[in-house]
Amino acid sequence: MTFPAFPTAESAILSLDGPAGPLELSVEPPDADAPARPVVAIVCHPLPTEGGTMHNKVVTMTARALRESGVATVRFNFRGVGASAGTFDEGVGEADDLRAVAHWVRIQRPDAQLWLAGFSFGAYVSLRMAAELAPSLLISIAPPAGRSWDFLSIAPPPCPWLVIQGEADEIVDPQAVYDWLDGLRELRYPPELVKIPDTSHFFHRKLMDLRGVIKNGVRPHLPEAAFP
Numbered sequence: 001m002t003f004p005a006f007p008t009a010e011s012a013i014l015s016l017d018g019p020a021g022p023l024e025l026s027v028e029p030p031d032a033d034a035p036a037r038p039v040v041a042i043v044c045h046p047l048p049t050e051g052g053t054m055h056n057k058v059v060t061m062t063a064r065a066l067r068e069s070g071v072a073t074v075r076f077n078f079r080g081v082g083a084s085a086g087t088f089d090e091g092v093g094e095a096d097d098l099r100a101v102a103h104w105v106r107i108q109r110p111d112a113q114l115w116l117a118g119f120s121f122g123a124y125v126s127l128r129m130a131a132e133l134a135p136s137l138l139i140s141i142a143p144p145a146g147r148s149w150d151f152l153s154i155a156p157p158p159c160p161w162l163v164i165q166g167e168a169d170e171i172v173d174p175q176a177v178y179d180w181l182d183g184l185r186e187l188r189y190p191p192e193l194v195k196i197p198d199t200s201h202f203f204h205r206k207l208m209d210l211r212g213v214i215k216n217g218v219r220p221h222l223p224e225a226a227f228p
Helices: 057-068 092-108 121-133 174-182 207-221
Strands: 012-018 021-028 039-044 072-076 113-119 137-141 161-166 192-196
Touching (some): 012 092, 057 072, 057 113, 057 137, 057 207, 092 113, 092 121, 113 121, 121 137, 137 207
Parallel strands (some): 161 192
Antiparallel strands (some): 012 021
16 A cells, blocks of 8 residues: 655655555645745645646646745645546546545644645535535635536535635636625635636636735634744
8 A cells, every 4th residue: 555654854746545546646845934834735636637637837826825835735636637547537536536635644744734725626626525624724716616516515614715716717607606605605614705807717827916815815824833
């Protein structure tokens, strides 16, 4: 069984046993000039059938913003992507993949908070698993409400929740996202929605804006530095 140790000092590409075979992970520590926080954030990538991988620019920028905030990040390829075994499973098997990665993180880093983040299809998968995995923070970027995924049956996240949506998204209807969120305002943790004007689905020419929104959004939720 492949159950690697969690790297803490350097970035590493790892292989983890998943429910459909090996899963390819990229683990990166907080930036050297950022106070290290006891947090590990798992970042989920967009739709595999449309070319989504853990190397997607929105995914890597999300991870960068988190590392600049002192958070260690784990990106991984869903089943059937890159070096991850298996085939696309419409979000069902991908939820199992995320469960396996989160289980590994919690065993390896029991001292750390678990955060979940996801872009597009990755936002759907992380939302689907939030009630079970009980992260300390959830970040949803362009969640594909109004498309083929069942958002109505998703249990509300049991934690603070940042939602980021481009107002010129050509793939996810922004109004469908706003309407879905409007029905969730009575939650214990109502979503904090940030709209980015003139922004397409893949945040072309707006990645630095996304970076700033993430860093500002997570700042109130950062625990004390692990090593003051």
